[in-house]
Amino acid sequence: MKIENMEELFMAEIEDLYDGEKRLTKALPKMAKASTSPQLKQAFESHLQETQGHVQRLERVFSEMGKPPKSETCEAIKGLIEEGEKMISDTDASPLRDAGIIAAANRVEHYEIAAYGSARTFAQILGLTSAVSLLEQTLEEEKMADKKLTQLAESMINNEALRTAPVHHR
Ligand SMILES: [Fe+2]
């Protein structure tokens, strides 16, 4: 269906996010299970809780707009999740895998930050005050999740990964 005005464009963004967030509620437990670092496991488990809240906030946005929740396949999140799964199958359970999972998960958070930023800005110019506030709350949690993952990588996991196996120099 053709998008013909700003409200339809806004709803298209929300439908894309709704699909992505629902996929992430299924992917995050797998990322937590595959992680070897207890701190990383914990970070994924706590972001899973937040992600369930993100789904609910989007359902509130649908309801504020007087529409039933609708998903439009988010090819980007789908693809990023597949890359995360490939990272798990390409590595043994080790800090090396943890470092790879973080690199995959940071990509997801950056996508979400971009998408929620645009959706929030669209809601602002449409005068959808309550949607702005719901989307901003989620946007802040995505930024915090991204920072947390980066901090785990840079403070600890990347160095452990470096020691996981000797580097082959030629
Ligand atoms: Fe999210």
Ligand SMILES: [Fe+2]
């Ligand atoms: Fe997220």
